[in-house]
Amino acid sequence: MATSELPRAVFAMNPVHLPELFPPRLMARLTALARIDPALVVQDFAEPAMAGPLAEAEVLITGWGCPRVDEAVLTATPRLRTVLHAAGSVRNLIAPEVWERGVSVSSAVRANALPVAEFTLAAILLSGKDAFGLRHRFRTENAFPPPADLAAVGNLGRRVGIIGASRVGRRLLELLRPFDFAVTLYDPYVDAGEAAALGAVLLPLDELMRTSDIVSLHAPDIPETYRMLDRRRLSLMPDGSVLVNTSRGALVDPDALTDELVSGRIGAVLDVTEPEPLPADSPLYRLPNVFLTPHIAGSLGNELERLGRTVVDELALLGAGAPLAHAVRQADLVNSA
Template sequence: MSQSPPPAALIAMNPVHLRGLFPPPVMARLRQLVDVDPGLVVQDFSDPAATAALGRAEVLITGWGCPHIGAQVLEAAPRLRTVLHAAGSVRHLVGTPFWERGLALSSAAQANALPVAEYTLAAILLAGKDAFGLRERFRAERAHPGPTEYAAVGNLGRRVGLIGASRVGRRLLELLRPLDLSVSLYDPYVDAAEAAELGAVPLPLDELLRTSDIVSVHAPDIPQTRRMLDRERLALIPDGGVLINTSRGALVDQAALVEELTRGRLSAVLDVTEPEPLPADSPLFSLPNVFLTPHIAGSLGNELARLGGTVVEELERLTTGRPLAYPVHRAGLATSA
């Protein structure tokens, strides 16, 4: 009995990401499942070669730098049935015409959440030891503090408040579970029973801020969350508190945060800011109580292969008649990253 030919696929992303997402072993698995030309990586759907490939494509494999999949693109792709995104958010990628056509969409956001949660876990534990502040002091004084000066340092019972039970937030809660920390959660879509299952005490946002030594932000960037940590709410965090943001800079009133940091009342671990990159004269670069990184918490380097591997796993499910493991539904986009 003859086998059906593999479905035709097209890759659409910035080509600079291709080898990271699909290193040779992952690309080999991909090419066993679909008929794809890894030499054709589309950044402009109006390009004649892209248009011709779209006409044959049943699967579109997308990533960072993929153009918007609008009505004209869909019209040029009559056989398209599935889009597999080898990155996180898909909100910029598709619109109403996509959903009206009834196409399937999958994202590697779950895989991308893993390194973000790991980075945040490390930041929480280092902040609890005051590692960032003590490093600055050690560099300046070239001497160890006296033993009595460590009274406020340590992670036993440290109060950690998470804002948002997103994919990252949930994975972080799993990583925090074995530790001797006191963890609370604010998420308007999580009830008390689910919060308990996740290993956290549910609290209203203002109460979480008042009662947390370390606050970590994991909410999506949507209209309801813009500047959710404004001047008044930042003022609720206790003196000496630490704000960690690996989500989006827009969730925090950055001017108000800079004021708190300049006063020395709070410290911060910031992997995201607004704008990105920051202007060269931003005080965030030089404040001693700020640990600033250039948006590195998400998948980088060899971690990118996990995202490509997720796409391959989704293709394996498709080609064997099983449902997608990480589908994206239109209804969920309003409250997701």
């Protein structure tokens, strides 16, 4: 394809992410597939200096920090035909008008799901060994615990409940297969046969909460899931069980969770919270039964290249006239992130 025939593309994101999303070799491939200025990154669609490039743009390559793509942006980009998002969910990024105008949308949400599932697998394995609690005890007592105190520790037959057969949830279910876990799943859009194919036994949510040693959240943040783990459901968790949340803090009642954790009845691995970050005086920073991380489960550092690679692969398909591999339809957002 002649250079003049390549689609015109524009970056729209926080430029701090650009070098990790598109390191030199990948940027070279991208610039061979589209006419794009690597030094031009839109952060404000209304900025006068961006009017010219946006008027010519056929493809927007978006990422974290991109303003919402709405009717005003469509007016500024009359030639726009595709948005390629080098990050996860487009729920809060793409306005309905974009799909209504026939603009295709793609997201690297599947690529971003991989490190989240890996992080969650690690959290489950370490929780089953009580690694976080025993680490605290080891630091304070400077002695090995007696065998009698380790009787309930271990991952053989550990009951793991997965809430949500999302992209992360499904990848996690794959990663759990080699281990000797008893895996259950709650998802209102999955039947027993599909759950079995995923390697899990389908259960109602209350039953899953009641029968799991480790509960891992992977449901989308939508109105139907707001506070789905409320005080009553958290109280169903067995004594000594662990909640892992790498999804969104809004899915859990924060006051009820704090009360349960302060009591010491259950433990938690929390990569997300509400609010985020927690106030400096939150007891969750200091509790020995809480392992708190600063929203790191998703793509970070060299993992960002996987997101950029997804976008470049989509751009190659676009140039070949082939369907996008990771297209997002407006209807997909009803029950997903």
